[in-house]
Amino acid sequence: MSLLENNMKALEIHRSAFFHKLKSILKEDKYRNKDGIQVIETKDGNSAFSLTVEEHKYNLNSLYSPVMEAKRWSNQFDFKNLNIVVSMFGLGNGYFAREIMLKLKKEDFLLIYEPSTELFVKAMEHYDLSDLISNEKVILLLDEINGTEFKNVLKWCVNWLNLNSQIICHHPQYDLSFKNSYDLFMKTIKDNNNGILVNENTNAATSKLITGNTMKNFRYLKSCNIITDLIGKIPPEIPAIIVAAGPSLDKNIHELKEAKGKSVIFAVDTAVKYLLKNDIIPDFIVTLDPKKSLHHLSDPRCNDIPLISRIEARAENLKRNNKRIIFFNMEGYTAMLMHTVGKDTGRFQSGGSVATGAFSICKTLGFRTIILVGCDLAYSGKITHAGGKIVDVSEAGRYLETVEDIYGNEIKTRYDWFIYLKWFEEAIALLKDGEVIDATEGGARIKGTKLMTLKESIEKYCLKEIDVDKIITELPPVLSEEELEKIQKAIELDLKELKEIREKANQGIDICNRLLNKYNKSIQETESSMEKNRQLSQINTFIESKRVYILIDWDIAQDTFSFISDLYVYVDNEKANKLYTYEKAKNLYVSITKAVDRIYSILEEALLSLK
Amino acid sequence: MNDLQNRINEIIKELDKIAELLYQQKAKEGYVLLNGALGKIMTLMDVIGRLKTERENSFDLDRLNHNLKAALEAMEKQDNVMLADILNYEIAEQLKESTNL
Numbered sequence: 001m002s003l004l005e006n007n008m009k010a011l012e013i014h015r016s017a018f019f020h021k022l023k024s025i026l027k028e029d030k031y032r033n034k035d036g037i038q039v040i041e042t043k044d045g046n047s048a049f050s051l052t053v054e055e056h057k058y059n060l061n062s063l064y065s066p067v068m069e070a071k072r073w074s075n076q077f078d079f080k081n082l083n084i085v086v087s088m089f090g091l092g093n094g095y096f097a098r099e100i101m102l103k104l105k106k107e108d109f110l111l112i113y114e115p116s117t118e119l120f121v122k123a124m125e126h127y128d129l130s131d132l133i134s135n136e137k138v139i140l141l142l143d144e145i146n147g148t149e150f151k152n153v154l155k156w157c158v159n160w161l162n163l164n165s166q167i168i169c170h171h172p173q174y175d176l177s178f179k180n181s182y183d184l185f186m187k188t189i190k191d192n193n194n195g196i197l198v199n200e201n202t203n204a205a206t207s208k209l210i211t212g213n214t215m216k217n218f219r220y221l222k223s224c225n226i227i228t229d230l231i232g233k234i235p236p237e238i239p240a241i242i243v244a245a246g247p248s249l250d251k252n253i254h255e256l257k258e259a260k261g262k263s264v265i266f267a268v269d270t271a272v273k274y275l276l277k278n279d280i281i282p283d284f285i286v287t288l289d290p291k292k293s294l295h296h297l298s299d300p301r302c303n304d305i306p307l308i309s310r311i312e313a314r315a316e317n318l319k320r321n322n323k324r325i326i327f328f329n330m331e332g333y334t335a336m337l338m339h340t341v342g343k344d345t346g347r348f349q350s351g352g353s354v355a356t357g358a359f360s361i362c363k364t365l366g367f368r369t370i371i372l373v374g375c376d377l378a379y380s381g382k383i384t385h386a387g388g389k390i391v392d393v394s395e396a397g398r399y400l401e402t403v404e405d406i407y408g409n410e411i412k413t414r415y416d417w418f419i420y421l422k423w424f425e426e427a428i429a430l431l432k433d434g435e436v437i438d439a440t441e442g443g444a445r446i447k448g449t450k451l452m453t454l455k456e457s458i459e460k461y462c463l464k465e466i467d468v469d470k471i472i473t474e475l476p477p478v479l480s481e482e483e484l485e486k487i488q489k490a491i492e493l494d495l496k497e498l499k500e501i502r503e504k505a506n507q508g509i510d511i512c513n514r515l516l517n518k519y520n521k522s523i524q525e526t527e528s529s530m531e532k533n534r535q536l537s538q539i540n541t542f543i544e545s546k547r548v549y550i551l552i553d554w555d556i557a558q559d560t561f562s563f564i565s566d567l568y569v570y571v572d573n574e575k576a577n578k579l580y581t582y583e584k585a586k587n588l589y590v591s592i593t594k595a596v597d598r599i600y601s602i603l604e605e606a607l608l609s610l611k
Numbered sequence: 612m613n614d615l616q617n618r619i620n621e622i623i624k625e626l627d628k629i630a631e632l633l634y635q636q637k638a639k640e641g642y643v644l645l646n647g648a649l650g651k652i653m654t655l656m657d658v659i660g661r662l663k664t665e666r667e668n669s670f671d672l673d674r675l676n677h678n679l680k681a682a683l684e685a686m687e688k689q690d691n692v693m694l695a696d697i698l699n700y701e702i703a704e705q706l707k708e709s710t711n712l
Contacts (some may be wrong), residue, residue, distance in 0.1 A: 043700075062634075064696040069634050076635040172636055172692060 002129055006338040010130040015408070019403040021145045031121045034201075036214040039126050042066055047091050047126065051177055058173040060092050067095060073172070074099035084108040085157045090171030090178070091120065091140075093127045097171075109157050109551065110138045115174075115181035117144045120337060144180065150185070154192040163196050179397045185370045193232035201581065207557040208598070211513040215602040216315040219609035221487070224325045225478045226338070230365055233471050238327055239369035239437075239461040243282065245270040245277040246376030248442030249386035252454040256280045256373070262462035263371070266308075266362065268354040269296045271374055276301055276388050283468040284308050286358045288328065288350060301459050306472050308361065324472050328361065333550045340490050351423040352416070359427060368434040369461050373454055376443025377421045379402065403447045406438070413444055421446060437461070474566045484610060491607045494548035498603070501543050501552065505592040508539045512586035519578050536585070543592065551603070555595040556588075615658065619706050622651050626703040633695035641691070645698075652679070652702070670709050678702045 001009070011019035025031065038050040040063060044470050048061030049449055062069035073096060074565055077086075084107075086100050091114040100110055112132075115118050118144050123129060132138050132195055139157075143152050158166060168189055175182045239262045241256070243249070249271065259265065267282035275282055276299050285297065286308045297317075306324040309317070318325055330338060330345040338345050346364060349359040355375055363372045374386060405411035413421065421444050428436050428448035439447035439457045442575045452460070479487065511532050518529055625648040632641035652675075659670050678701040685694035 059690065059692060062692050062696050064700045069692065069695075072634040075631070075635075076637075210679050 002125075004125045007124045007133060010133040014134045014136075015140065015493075017184075018142070018145055020256070022142075024446065025117065025144065026121065031118050034578035037118060037122045039122070044068075047093070049119070049122070050300060051173070053177045056177075058177045060171065061095060062251070063522045069349040070095040070099045072552075074103065077103070077107070077167050077169070078447060079103045079105065081162075082107065083478070084165045084167060085154075085162060086110045086167040086169065086188055087154070087185075088169050088171065089242060090114060090174030091122045091123060091129075091132075091183055092171045092174070094129050097132055100167075100481055101132060101138055104137050105602055108137060110135075111141065111150070111153060111157065112138065113141045113143070113147065113150055113185055115143045115147075115178045115185075117142060130493065139559070141236070145436075149202055151188050151192060153548075154189065155195075155449050158192060159194065160196055163193060166193075168492050183451075207554045210312045211554050211599070212602060213312050214316055216279050217313065217318055218312075218313050218334075218606040220318060220325050221479060221610060222484060223329055223477050225475060226327050226343065226345055226349075227361055228344055229478055230471075232366075233466070233475065234264060234365060234466070235470075236366050236368045236369070238367070238464060238466050239371055239457075240357060240365070240367040241265045241373060242358045242362065242375070243271045243275060243369045243385045244280050244358075244374040244376075245380075246374040246440060246443055247380035247386055247388070248376050248440045249274055249374030251343065251441050252439070253278050253372065253386075255454040255458060258455075259462045259465070261457045261465055262458075264367070264466065266358045270354070271386065272296055272302060273299060281305065284326070286311070286328075286354055286361070287585065288354050304363050308358075319400055324475070328357070332554065333548070336547050336550065337487050337490055341479065341486050343483075345480060351420060351427070356420055356423050356427070359424065363427065363431065369437065370434070371437045371439050371454070371457050371461065372446070373439050373562060375438065375440045375446070376404065377417040377424075378411045378444040380442060380482070401578075405443065406440070406451055411444060417444070424448075441598045446532065488607060488610055490547075491603060491610070494546075495600065495607070496604060497546045497548055498600050502593050502596040504539045504542055505589040505596070508536060508589040509586055509593075511539075512582050512589065516579060516582050516586070519575065519582065523575050523578050548599070548603075551599050552592055552595045555599055556591040615655075618651065618655055618658070619709060622648060622655065623703050623706050625651070626698045626706075630695040630699040632705075633691045633698075636691070641695075646669050649679075653686065671705070674705060676703065 008019065008023070011022065036052045038052075040048050040050050040059075042048050042061070042065065043061050044065040044067070046066050048066050049061055053056045069444045077100070077131055082105075084104070086104075086109065087112065088097060088100065088172075091097055091112050097110065097112050104110060109580060133140065139153055139471055141153065166189075168186070170182065170185075208275065238311060241259055242255075243256070245268060253274055256275070257278070260280060264284070265275075265280075265282040266284045266286055269285060269287040272282065272285055273296055276277070282299065282305060284306050285302060287297070288310055297320075303320045304323050306326055308319045308326045308328050311327045313331055329348045329350060335345045348360045348364065350360055355372075359370065361373075401413050402410050403413050403418065425447045428446070436446075436449045437452050438446050439452055439454040441453055445451075461603065515529060515532055518526075543552075543591070625644060629641050629648060632638075632644065656672060656675065659672065662670075678688045678697055681693055682697045682702070685691075685697060
């Protein structure tokens, strides 16, 4: 088998969409035998690429030892950080990329952007690239095939947490020989980084909103439930039906009428309007995005359906519900409060989407049979959602992948759906007993599911009657009177501790001022400065040990964001560095005192709403 | 003689460092060090030229001159990888061979 055949085989197995497109390109034959690219034998018996662009010759590798050159080149990069994303311009013959690939850890990624189809084809013909092709941590982008996906892949790989773990590099000489393309590559990365910073700034700004929402929603703790309250309430032989809003829902939605009263129907928020249009009332509505405006639930009938939501949801959305609010996945301060009265709020892997979250809920509640409806996780032609709705792909901005559909053919999916698909498959594989039926009647093949039509699955599994409405009506709220009182007392203690935190933060400001004064004169440590540093450490330990600190931490996220974005600013002067550190610390204490003032009033109101 | 060997070893280390910088496309830093290293090589050539014994005179100055010329050509073409290769595989190699002078 030739090197090209071997490489194409690897592509076919590991990157089928890429393979098919490259195959069509190779048929055109215009990229082979290009005179501008030469393969030169090197002194150590390997070979190097030489490229002539506009009469200028570029040796893309060492003519002595290209492998050693690549090793020494790669030594400049630090791979100690977590979740590293390496964005590399230029594949060349693979030597440099390989050295990077060998240094990647499990969670790291290597994005290789190759601007030249001619060079890529030449590399495929003369070098064994199968190790790079088959490595799942390597994302290969060829300008002519999937180059436009670079910005989408960056969005997927790079986030706030690993923004500063990025390594941006280029194959030697590629920056000169493909200057325009290189400039665009760098601009794309810069734009993505800026987008993340802006986004994080927005998120940090909304953290105050989320704290505020949570406190406002404390009023519902008197009458709400948490998901774990439903454990044991529904007979396990009753099936759960998760209704998502994929395009196939249009095909079989009418069948669900036969399932009502013989199953528990969980509708994701986007699917509710289609159900109500067909006069099918789900047993639960599931909505998980705390920032979402619930225009999907504008039908007044929604107000009488139990709502599964997060406690950080917009207060006005919960206010409309007359039936029962069931909180899902309480975290942070609220979870801590519930634990004081022995409530297990559960640990759910929401999987990133409402449908995966609903699956997680059904798994926790112990359903033996879970039936998926409208879970296409793929395009139906151009249609993305039920009702013939098309969400523009370019707007969605997702890397496209090709997967197998339920008939064994190829079908296109978005990269985020692809991730949910893999999530489902992994979650299903972990189910100890029970089965998952895919009754979508379309879309991607979800491995581990049994394929049935919705009609067949209803006939087989929806045999026993159940009155979910009665179960909910008879379900007592999560907190008894006594437990509610304990929570009230816990909040009263937290209010007291907020005042103590403010006092300590003010002490911290005072100590920082004294240290700044001292270090301005001399950076030499004295017994007094060391003692002050110890005091600061004790203050920090005190503040962070308080339960209510978690609310402060959330609240000051916007303020600390700007400090963290300066974290990698290195001033080449020890005194300036020291002064900068203590100014930063002082500002943090100031933020804490302001946060205490904000939180005190809303926590006090939350306490009143519980009484 | 120890002094000569010390000089040679020092130059070899510097050339290795320079080559590493050039392979890593840190040309500016590489050239700063190269400036110093070339000065030391010139001094070395001067010292070797004045050596009296036959063994000492076995150092091939013509070969070194030739490689320095090649290095200069690489610099003119701004081919930093070629420059690194010459420093690493030609000049440093010759100096390593000569450490038993």
